[in-house]
Amino acid sequence: MSTPGETAGETVESAREMLPDNSFLIQYPHVSRVVRSLFLTAFVAFGIGAFMGVLQALHRTGIARIVESADYYTFLTLHGVLLAIVFTIFFLAGVFTWANTRSLDRPPVSKRFTWFWVVTMSAGTAMAGIAMLAGLLPSIDISADVLFTFYAPLQAHPIFYIGLAVFVIGTWLAGIDWFRQFLAWRREHPDERIPLQSFMVLTTMIMWFIATLGVAVEVVVFLIPWSLGIMPAPNPLLTRTLFWFFGHPIVYFWLMPAYLLWYTVLPKIAGGRLFSDPLARVVFVLFLLLSTPVGIHHQYLDPGIAEGFKFIAMTNTMFLLLPSLLTAFTVVASIEHGARQRGGTGYFGWLKALPWRDPAFTGMALAGLMFAAGGFSGMVNAGMNINYLVHNTLWVPGHFHLTVGTAVALSFMAGAYWLVPRITGRKLYSRPIGLFQVVLWFVGMVFMSAAMHRGGLAGIPRRTAEPQYPQVAFETVAGSVGSLRLQLAFGGVLLFVSALLFLMNVGLTAMNNKPARGLDSALPPALSGPEQSPTVLDNLKLWALIAVVLVILAYSLPLYSIVQGAGLYPAGQEASPAVIAPLLEVIA
Amino acid sequence: MSRLSPASLLIVGAFMVPLFIELPVVLSFVGVNLPMEVSLGMGVVAFAMVLVWSEVSEKPEAADA
Amino acid sequence: MTATEAEAEADSAVVGDDVYTDGTLVRDPDIEESLSQDEYDPKGTLALLLVYFLILALMWTYMYFVEFLGNGATVVG
Numbered sequence: 001m002s003t004p005g006e007t008a009g010e011t012v013e014s015a016r017e018m019l020p021d022n023s024f025l026i027q028y029p030h031v032s033r034v035v036r037s038l039f040l041t042a043f044v045a046f047g048i049g050a051f052m053g054v055l056q057a058l059h060r061t062g063i064a065r066i067v068e069s070a071d072y073y074t075f076l077t078l079h080g081v082l083l084a085i086v087f088t089i090f091f092l093a094g095v096f097t098w099a100n101t102r103s104l105d106r107p108p109v110s111k112r113f114t115w116f117w118v119v120t121m122s123a124g125t126a127m128a129g130i131a132m133l134a135g136l137l138p139s140i141d142i143s144a145d146v147l148f149t150f151y152a153p154l155q156a157h158p159i160f161y162i163g164l165a166v167f168v169i170g171t172w173l174a175g176i177d178w179f180r181q182f183l184a185w186r187r188e189h190p191d192e193r194i195p196l197q198s199f200m201v202l203t204t205m206i207m208w209f210i211a212t213l214g215v216a217v218e219v220v221v222f223l224i225p226w227s228l229g230i231m232p233a234p235n236p237l238l239t240r241t242l243f244w245f246f247g248h249p250i251v252y253f254w255l256m257p258a259y260l261l262w263y264t265v266l267p268k269i270a271g272g273r274l275f276s277d278p279l280a281r282v283v284f285v286l287f288l289l290l291s292t293p294v295g296i297h298h299q300y301l302d303p304g305i306a307e308g309f310k311f312i313a314m315t316n317t318m319f320l321l322l323p324s325l326l327t328a329f330t331v332v333a334s335i336e337h338g339a340r341q342r343g344g345t346g347y348f349g350w351l352k353a354l355p356w357r358d359p360a361f362t363g364m365a366l367a368g369l370m371f372a373a374g375g376f377s378g379m380v381n382a383g384m385n386i387n388y389l390v391h392n393t394l395w396v397p398g399h400f401h402l403t404v405g406t407a408v409a410l411s412f413m414a415g416a417y418w419l420v421p422r423i424t425g426r427k428l429y430s431r432p433i434g435l436f437q438v439v440l441w442f443v444g445m446v447f448m449s450a451a452m453h454r455g456g457l458a459g460i461p462r463r464t465a466e467p468q469y470p471q472v473a474f475e476t477v478a479g480s481v482g483s484l485r486l487q488l489a490f491g492g493v494l495l496f497v498s499a500l501l502f503l504m505n506v507g508l509t510a511m512n513n514k515p516a517r518g519l520d521s522a523l524p525p526a527l528s529g530p531e532q533s534p535t536v537l538d539n540l541k542l543w544a545l546i547a548v549v550l551v552i553l554a555y556s557l558p559l560y561s562i563v564q565g566a567g568l569y570p571a572g573q574e575a576s577p578a579v580i581a582p583l584l585e586v587i588a
Numbered sequence: 589m590s591r592l593s594p595a596s597l598l599i600v601g602a603f604m605v606p607l608f609i610e611l612p613v614v615l616s617f618v619g620v621n622l623p624m625e626v627s628l629g630m631g632v633v634a635f636a637m638v639l640v641w642s643e644v645s646e647k648p649e650a651a652d653a
Numbered sequence: 654m655t656a657t658e659a660e661a662e663a664d665s666a667v668v669g670d671d672v673y674t675d676g677t678l679v680r681d682p683d684i685e686e687s688l689s690q691d692e693y694d695p696k697g698t699l700a701l702l703l704v705y706f707l708i709l710a711l712m713w714t715y716m717y718f719v720e721f722l723g724n725g726a727t728v729v730g
Contacts, residue, residue, distance in 0.1 A: 093717060272688075275695065329702060333695040340697075341688050347700040359594045366602070372705055376712055435595060439602045446606045454613070478612040479624035487609075487624075527690040617715055 008421035023519035024102060025425045034114055035094040036510075039420070041122060042412075043503060049082035050499035052453045057448065057492025060467060061485035073145045074135040079149025080148030081132060084254070084404060086125050091412050093121070093174055096201045098419065099260060099279035100178045102521055103197035104185040107113035108177050114202075117177060121170030121416040122273045127163025131156060140348030147463065149247065151239040158227040161219050168212050168219075175205035194532040194538050196277055197264050197523075203284040205248055206257040206544045210551060211292050214245025219338065222568075232569045237304045238562050244295035245555065252291040254404050256284065258411035262331045262364060265418060268523050269361045270354055272338025277526035279330045285537060286323040289547050291317055293554030301385045304565055310384060316554065317382040324375060331368060337527065359434030366442040367407050370449075374402030377453060392463075395456020398449045405444050413502050414438055420509055421516035428516070429508035433501055440498040448491025451484045458484075589653050592642040608634075 025032045052075045058064040059072055067075065072504060097114075101107055108114045128144070132158075135143035144156035150164070178201050182194070196200070218239050225231035263280045267273055268396065274280065296313035299305055336350055344353030355361045377399040380386050390396060417434050421427060428434065458474040458481065460467050474481050604619065608631030612622045 032593075209675070328705070329698060332701055333698040336695050336697045337688060337693055340693060344697075347697055350697045356599050357593075362599065376709060436598065439598050442602050443605050446609055450606070450609045478616045478622075483624045527693065617718060 002117070018087035019425060019515070019519055022424050022521055023529070024098065024521040025519065027521070028101055028107055030111060031097060031107050031114075031388070034118060035098050035419075035423045036099065037118060038090050039416070039423075041125065042087050042094065043506060045082040045086035045090065045125075046409075046499065047503050049079050049087060050496055052076070052079035052082070054492050054496035056491050060465060061489045062468060063485070063489045067185070069465035070103075071136060073147065073463075073583060074132065076463065077135070077145050077147050077535070078132050081128065083409070084148055084250075086129075088254045088404065088408060088412070089171060090121065090125075091416075092254070093118075093171070095257045095260065095412075095415065095419070096174075096178060096204075098423065099197040099264070100181055100201045103195035104181060106181065106185055109180045109184055110177075113173070113180075114177055117170050117173035119168055119170075120173060124163045124165070124167025124170055126247065127166060129161050129163070130151075131160035131163065148418060149243060149525060151243045152223070152226070152234050152236045155227055156223075157271050157502055158224055161223045161227055165216070165219050165224070168216060169566070171208065172212070175209060177207060179201065183314060193535070195270075196274075196280060196526070196530070199281060199479070199538065200256065200260045200263070200284050202540060203288045203543070204253065206540060206547065207256075207288045207291050208253050210544075210547055211246050211249030211253070214242045215247075218242035218246075235562065235568055235570050237302060237566065238559075238568065240299060241305070241555075241559065241562060244298040245292065247294070247298060248295040249291040251400075252287050252405065254408045256287060257414075258367070258408045259283070259327060259409055261415045262327070262368065263334075264523055265415065266331065266361070266364050267334035267338060269358060269364075269418065270335040270338030271342050272334055272336070272340075273524040274526035275333040276528040277530045278528060278537065279326055280526075281530070281537045283323040283326050283330070285543050286320075286326075288543050289550060290320045290323075292547065293550045294320060296554075296558060297387075300384055301391050304562060305558055306561065307384075309554075309561075313383060314384050316550075318379075321375070321379070324371075327534055328368075328372065336427060352468060357431070357435060359438050360414045360418040362435060363417065363441075364439035365410050365493050365564070366438060367410035367414065370402050370410070370442065370445060371407035373449075374399060374407060377402065390456050392461060393456035394452045394460045394467075397462050398452030398456055401449050405449075406441070410438060410441050410445075411425050413441070416502075419545060420470050420506055422519055422521065424510055424514040424516070426509055426516055427514040429505050429512050437498050437501040437505060440494055444491045444494030444498055445512050446491070447487045448495060451487035452490065454479070455481070455488070590642050591645050592638075596649055597639065598640065600638060604635055607631070 003053065021027075035224070053214065055066060055075050056072065056079060059069070059075075059207045066110060097108070102555055125127055131142055131144040135145050142157045142159065144150075144160035146154040146156045146160070150156060150161075178198075182198055182202060185198075197560060222231070222234040222242075226233055263274055267275075293317045296305060296310055297317045300310055335354060336344075339350035339353040342353045344350030356365075377395065378501045417428060417431075452537050454476055455474070456462070459472075460474055460481070608627050609624075611627045611630075612624050615622045
């Protein structure tokens with residue numbers, strides 16, 4: 001894997017010596033290299049995944065069907081896995097490596113160990129990627145058209161599941177690396193509060209360790225032996241439940257690095273200071289506690305899980321709104337502080353004093369705005385009664401394109417505009433293109449997501465290559481189905497153009513021979529510092545223990561009743577081999 | 589001299605998109621049937637008016653030029 | 654002073670305090686007033702969040718029409 005910084009021209013090399021001593025690249029050249037290589041993988045996956053996305057937007061609306069409808073599901077799987085797993089997690093691994101090193105002010109303990117987890121994650125990604133891409137070649141008997149939600153009875157080639165397992169192990173090793181880094185710091189600073197960014201990294205990783213137990217059991221115990229033909233088909237409901245045990249907290253695994261950027265980087269860009277360090281810590285503790293015991297809210301329509309268990313999951317989910325609303329307050333108050341320091345006045349007039357020309361600021365601000373809208377559609381998804389209206393409709397992709405597709409992805413792109421110059425020492429290629437790109441993403445997503453939400457309310461299904469049925473007329477609230485399709489496709493094209501502009505801008509930055517300036521890596525201290533919060537907030541063992549107890553309370557009885565109901569391997573379960581022919585029969 | 593910079597126009601235009609996309613839905617709840625195409629067309633006209641205003645209006649302080 | 658800093662200052666002298674280098678604003682710290690925790694009252698945040706809650710409340714009332722009047726019974730159990 002080549003790293004952009006290795007091809008540095010003389011201009012940058014000589015300028016690098018003139019960078020301030022406290023710039024991240026000068027202090028930690030090796031860590032910068034690790035972050036660059038993680039970002040490179042993330043952006044390659046982003047490019048391929050975005051291309052799959054625009055193909056789907058054009059295909060399902062009937063505007064342009066470039067691929068066979070049977071191949072739609074291969075593209076859908078690639079889109080979901082490459083964007084929701086590879087792009088997000090490689091990028092957040094880069095952000096976490098940067099943030100943990102910066103805030104603890106020390107590099108990871110072992111260079112070799114750091115590269116070991118980078119290689120492990122990359123190898124797992126390559127294996128899963130090969131399995132998915134091979135589905136496009138009928139001559140190769142490998143496919144993994146199981147969508148991002150990889151549970152039985154849809155079956156993928158074993159190499160897909162093994163790749164996923166290797167990838168998850170890589171993320172565990174990464175978490176161990178960040179914990180070792182923290183413990184080394186703790187030995188030298190026994191009585192200090194954990195620096196905020198490191199605190200965010202560690203709480204997120206504890207949440208991830210707990211959450212991935214579900215997918216590890218699903219993949220290693222059931223799916224791999226089944227796909228190898230050693231064991232019979234597992235109970236689909238059990239694999240679904242284990243998947244969603246991991247499938248909801250992964251949502252917060254995407255979101256918490258975006259929150260890290262919003263809490264620590266955004267106030268600096270806005271010219272202000274974080275409003276409250278204790279509130280930020282409370283938010284991350286709440287996510288650690290509540291992210292996992294809610295997964296059953298994805299299964300409101302699954303028969304075989306009692307309504308009472310679903311009700312508990314719904315209650316926990318509603319509690320999860322609390323940390324996001326706390327975030328809305330803290331982050332907005334922090335950027336308002338910046339605006340007031342820059343001379344902003346009035347109840348709304350301060351908004352004009354914000355640095356809207358800066359793509360890093362505007363991208364994150366628009367991402368936060370869309371997240372506020374996604375919060376509403378999320379409440380609809382989470383409510384048991386109204387979920388029935390939108391379950392498995394286009395509403396759901398409409399919702400998560402606001403959350404992971406914008407709140408997370410747009411924050412990552414905006415964060416990249418700020419972070420890439422800091423890890424390469426190169427000047428951002430074009431700030432105006434960057435600004436245009438983040439605004440284009442916002443506009444494209446408004447078109448696409450609004451059309452998806454409305455289509456979902458009208459009953460248009462998700463995950464369907466050709467959702468056009470002569471015998472059914474979808475009734476929309478406003479506008480015709482035809483105009484919704486056009487909006488969806490138009491938005492998808494805008495998003496793809498925006499993604500290309502982003503990749504071009506970042507790629508040219510990586511090759512830019514002009515040195516970056518003003519790379520001070522210090523972040524301003526919070527207005528209300530950690531000394532104003534109780535030290536129990538930093539007791540990670542306690543919060544991890546409570547999180548485990550909550551998971552046991554929420555999941556032990558449902559899992560017990562699922563296994564009691566149909567057993568681990570119910571008789572008569574057939575695999576649905578993910579090959580092209582049966583899908584063609586269904587469509588024909 | 590334009591009142592709004594290209595960047596400001598971009599941001600203002602971006603915030604108008606969701607308003608005019610949601611307008612027909614909001615109106616449908618009060619019984620008004622506004623076609624989506626008309627709403628988006630109104631958005632384009634409104635943005636054109638912002639453009640014209642930005643070109644012809646006077647700056648509050650001449651020093652800003 | 655290093656050459657880089659000199660360059661940055663020259664740039665800011667030409668374009669004003671609104672210069673961006675790497676996506677970050679380079680500002681003259683003297684122009685800014687520093688606002689401490691006691692002096693800062695986030696009333697703009699309050700105003701924005703009240704607007705958001707108003708929108709949420711309106712959308713919830715619309716949910717009544719969407720759920721109970723827009724479709725038939727959706728009870729599953």
